[in-house]
Amino acid sequence: MILVWLIVILLGAGALAWLAGRFGAEWPRWISLVAAGFDLALVLDFWARHRAEVEIIPQGRWLAEFNRAWVPQYGIHFHLAMDGLSLLMVALTLFIGMMAVLCSWKEIQKGVGFYHFNLMWILAGILGVFLAVDLFLFYFAWELMLVPMYFLIAIWGHEHRVYAAIKFFIFTQLSGLLMLLAILGLYFVHHHATGVYTFEYSDLLGTPMSPRTAMLLMLGFFVAFAVKLPMFPFHPWLPDAHTEAPTAGSLILAALLLKTGAYGMIRFVVPLFPGAARAFAPIAMTLGVVGILYGAVLAYGQTDFKRMVAYTSVSHLGFVLLGIFAWNTLALQGAVVGMIAHALSTGALFMLVGQLYERTRTRDLNQLGGLWATAPVLSGVGMFFMLGSVGLPGLGDFVGEFLVLLGTYRAHVLLTALATVGVLASTFYGVQMVQRAFHGPNVHHWKIADLHGRELLIMGPMMILLLGLGLYPLPVLKTFSPAWKSLERSTRSVVSEARR
Amino acid sequence: MLNLLWLIPALPMAGFLILGLFGSRLSRQAIPILGAGSVGLSAAVSLWVAGSFFISPPAGYAYTQVLWRWLEAGSLHLPIALYLDPLSLIMMLVVTCVSFLIHVYSAGYMSDDEDMSRFFAYMNLFVASMVTLLLASNLALLLLGWEGVGLCSYLLIGFWYRDPVNGYAGRKAFIVTRVGDTSLLIGLFLLFRHLGTLDIQTLMERAAHQWPVGSPLAVAAGLLLLGGAVGKSAQLPLQTWLPDAMAGPTPTSALIHAATMVTAGVYLIARMHVIYQLAPSAQFAVAVAGAATLTLAGFSALTQADIKRALAYSTVSQIGYMFLALGVGAWSAAIFHFMTHAFFKALLFLGAGMIIESLDHEQNMFKMGGLRKELPVVFWTFLIAGCALAGVPLVTAGFYSKGLIVWQAEASSAGRWGFWLVAVFGVFLTAAYTFRIIFLTFFGEPKSHVHKRPGLAMTVPCVILAALSMVGGFVKTPEFLGNIHIFTGFLHHALPPVAATRAASMSEMGSEAWVTLALMAGFAVAYFCYIYRPEFSESLTRPAIGKALYRFWKSDWGMDWLYDRLFVWPVMWFARVDARDAVDSIYTGMARLCELFYHGARQTETGRLRWYAAAIALGAVIFVAVVLFL
Amino acid sequence: MATVPMMHALLVAGILFALGVTGLLVRRNILFILMSLEVMLNAAGLAFVAAGARWGQTDGQVVFIFILSMAAAEVAVGLALVIQIYHRFKSFDADRASEMKG
């Protein structure tokens, strides 16, 4: 039941915020903040109470569940369920959600009510994606989160917002529809095999089918998630969307929406089609590595601060993809930690760019420079998250990348080596960024205010969490491991069946 | 008392946090006290720990302190744990003590820099990371320290960030060392894949059990680790960053780029010595890298005009000696030379720093001279350090450490005549460039005016270091000189003694004799060129060949030139031409295509009634045809 | 009595229909266009009659009656429109009425 509440609260808060918008701009802000905070509290409380089963053995597959018939004629159920993986993602979503509300406190002045409506509904949609275990419901949520995101970019974005918004929408929509076809294909294949029409995830696991069918259906799912991830060469929507979106938009895109892609890969692509995934793994991993290097080099070449950070996402998510398709304990643990760490470091960088933009009205790295003298705290924070982004040991991203690479090495030595070069490549843009923004001479004589209370309130927790993730990632690892075990179990059983 | 171990990294870290968070609010007096104090405390603690270690050694001469669980996934179980054994103990002692002295020195040196708090914060962070590196019980934690020191070096080289040149040097250092780190990482992956752990001691045992001598895996691992080591320790082919690193404040150069960080590579190889014992070819590679580096860097040092660059090349070359020692299996000799080198090289830099300060940031040696009377303290300490560097017999520490290496380059089972020759030639070079520096700066006519004299805070550490540079060698002396070996004896609990020396090898005494000769020759050359006949040295560089050779050596054998063209420029070029992302044009192309179709299709909607009717009729005809004839 | 074979009748109807279509396409004058429409409809009607005759049913002729009446209704509306159009465009040229396009 808690699962429904999580979503309903956000939806309700969104509607309320919209209505309250006419009574003054403060109302929507506080409403959304409280709603997200309350949700987060719920989740953390749940986490605390289920710590034992989260960390030792899960009772069955799910920690919490909610299941009602929705469209019985088609075997569609409104089925939400949560395991360790979803739990982590949900917690992350709500935390980032609060940050998003906070960081748009001053930035958004037009249509505040509608803005927060969209914000809340995006979060609700993302929660739906992380919690749905009925494939129709999943697709429903998957599409649902696009619309408010689209509005966020198209209404409150920067100069080329319309182009970026439409591009974003079309990329995701096309890939999503292909996934829908794959879902339907699976639906009928399953019926053909068992005589049952169902979209239920755990029923569809282990559907027997010919390798060719499996490969085609797997690709259907894969494309959708690869576009969201984003995987090279499906990434071009991302730099535009990130660059043009308002700060909160970029934050949510980078920290959450991209994660839904990775989540989908972990939850659906490999478990549903283990054989095909294994066969496809080399290609996927290669593309991941290409993405790592390509993203890093392009990030190095950008002059727009936001665009640069956007390309680093391409690079980082390449590691996640690599880890997922290596499909072993270390790699997956790494991938999950990497997802969270990327959410923190890159998300924070986007907020930092936003804060810089509020002060200097520019994102052009050629215009910036030498800010350390006038805003040391801001620059220090920027340096900190840059170090996270270049995978400095002791910060979250390192744990993720290190585990991923450790795991991937078992699967593929050469690709691992290349990916490690990617870690090196991240240094290029990292130091480059610090140099062009904060170090060097202050040629344009910037005199800007340093970070103040609210901004420190945003950045502080992000830094602490990133550091904590780097030095004590155990809670995350332990929470994910049971979920991982059941995922692995299902794939293993399927493979053995296929062999028999 | 060993359980205080965690304090040694923790104290500087605390110093870093306080300075980093509240540095702007602290008074200018408090900052150096806090900065130097934290390191001083940790030095004291390490002395305390060392003492108790000597007095009551723990079982097996090794002590592990687990702080907390860190990375646990599947078969991987890595705690944050400290491991103390003779090797790490000695390194830790040297690092903390030298760091303390240099911090004190910095208190004077940086006293009028507005960013002092940031400086001390970075320095403290460095000490914390360095100690973590040394005490790490597993390779992942070692990597943490490893990257940490790299970061601090980057931050401190670019400390005066307003000048882009410093920023460039910092970035270069960070990236080049990270090139090495990449290879190190892959090495880690390999070790974990095949030995199933990253805990160093367990690794050593398993390797010894599972891998036969000369097994390809061991060789691969050895070479990959070596890659990391040469990066950090500025050995061929990755030495190019160190000279530029001199852009940082001089205490930084002294601490990071002379005494401590750059020797991390040596520590790493010593730490992982079992791998190299299993992989003779890899070990040979280590020796070759060392030998090559020490000569090439020696030549470069001979040609530098900037005093700090000259010292930097000398550092590179001295670390070359240590690698040579490691390469021939003289583990403890390498560590011995590390210790003595830490003393005198730090001292040389501090001296250089004082000179530069007093000459108002003049670094060109040809603009110095005659400082002997102006700065007596500096002169004497610098002289002592120089002698130690050159290895003046009996009275200096350098003599003992270097002499040991030179001898074992030939004597040890892995030794070669070639190595010995190179080593001796290296001694010649060392003497030559050392005294070149001394003569150019302290002798001859004063060419520039002295502005200020160094204060106590700066001179006292130098004096202490000078003392250490002299007596520091007496912990290990040759047979014919009392044959003391406290040092090696102690180390042999962690590192194996030199493999049985070959029968037909020369005596230690003979080797030392040759070393002394080479030293004298070098001194003579320097004296001839810079005191007796200064014009002669100019005459050398006048002919085209001389000039070319001079520029070639001065530019570090043109390595930067090469690397720029091989690696740097291609990447930058690609990043620049593809900044708009070629992949995107595919999709925009599709969009264009659709628009084209739109404009095409639009032409059919003419608005003319009869045209529409024609379309219908045509459609009917076509479909009738289709159903009839298909 | 000798009956016309159905195929021939259909052929005639087809030709008639084709003529109607041609008229519809080549004539600009709206009135002639309407006439061509009549031709087409009646061609279809003829085909029905022929078909009905072939099966000895009256249905064909019944349909023809329907067609006639419907055609009348259409022409009624059509002419009304034509008048309005002549008011506006001052011509019977069908191509004049083509401001909506693209």
Added chain:
Amino acid sequence: MPSSDLIALLPLLVVAGTSVVVMLAIAIHRSHRLTSLLTLIGLACAFASLWVARTLTPTEASPLLEVDSYALFFLGLILAATFVVVILSYDYLEKQDVNREEFYVLLLVASLGSSVLILSAHFVSFFLGLELLSVALYALSAYVFTRERPLEAGIKYLVLAAGSAAFLLFGMALVYARLGTMGFPQIGALLSGGDQLLKDPLILAGMALIVTGVGFKLALVPFHMWTPDVYEGAPAPVTAYVATVSKGAMFALLVRFFYQTRGVTLGPVFLVFSLIAIASMLVGNLLALLQSNVKRILAYSSIAHLGYLLVAFLAGGRWAAQAVAFYLVAYFITTLGAFGVVTVLSSGERDADALEDYRGLFWRRPWLAGVFALMLFSLAGIPLTAGFVGKFFLLTAGVSASLWNLVIILVVTSVIGLFYYLRVIVVLFATEEPAAEVAAALPPLSASGGSALLALTALLVWLGVDPAFMLSVIQRAVLSLKGL
């Protein structure tokens, strides 16, 4: 004709009766309010009478008309749609200076025609219904004859509709000539009987010509060209009617005819339909891509949507039937909603069909813009709207028959379509201020129109969130269709 048949046909009779009553009422006393009220009441009664007729289903009221729950469902659909159109028209006509009252008579006659189409099981009733509908529509689309565009639309529609009707008739004649019967069931029986019949040129040619006639009414490529002009020219409510009722009735007939006669199982006919579907999806969406006239955009999108429907139609079987039915419902609601917004924004001088009329509407009329946006999202098939569920069912049907090529094309083209829906939405939410005169020209929103829109929106979201109920209704209805 037994009385039971009369009861079964009650809905038709009520509609017909209403038209007569309204006509007389006009003769007695001209009152716009009264006539529209009478019309609404009549439609409501007809709607209610469906339940009466339901007691007798399935029955054949004469060989011409087949009253089964399939037919009743679609009757209900078009009656409801007409009801909404009447409400919208009332507002619209209030702003026009023409005789308003006859409009409703024509509307009722058109609905009568559509009802006949839905019920027809015979060529004659098919033709009758079609012509009833068409003739009324000629007049309707040119109703506001004080302007040029309606006239142009009217004459174009008349000539082309009559011409295509002729094609249709000729096709019927050919089929009749070969089979000697005009009843759908009998044709079906004969076709499923003889194998050589399936290759008979007369039948194939006849079918092709029938497809032409049907294709024209459904505005399928290549018979689509009239659509944008008529949509643009005709008064907004009439456009709504053309887009929904006439197409819906025709599609209901299409399904009945080709399923009952097994016509679609003829290989060549199937091929023809596939070609038409592909062409419609592509051309429709491409034509709308950069179009700047809202009515034309909706016209082109309707072409594409009928193409989507054909995909499901071709899939055949129960999946297809219920998918088609549900999609039509969703499409009705959406289209009525969209044109409803256009209607309420239109003035006496011109219809609000320029994209510029909608710039930044959200910031001045949030609810109206919200409704429009929702309708567009529904057309684009985005969740929370009926359009999403509808498209989902279509794809399900397509995949169930594994028509992969068609389905893939559907997906790709619908994404192309997404682009122009988003273009309109962008304009709706554009933040820059619109031209002053545009802002000034916003007519006030009447209660009736507003409530109609609100109801449609509620329906849209209800079907989008909880389609189970409607689906069960549809299943009960369509599964009664013979030949599934």
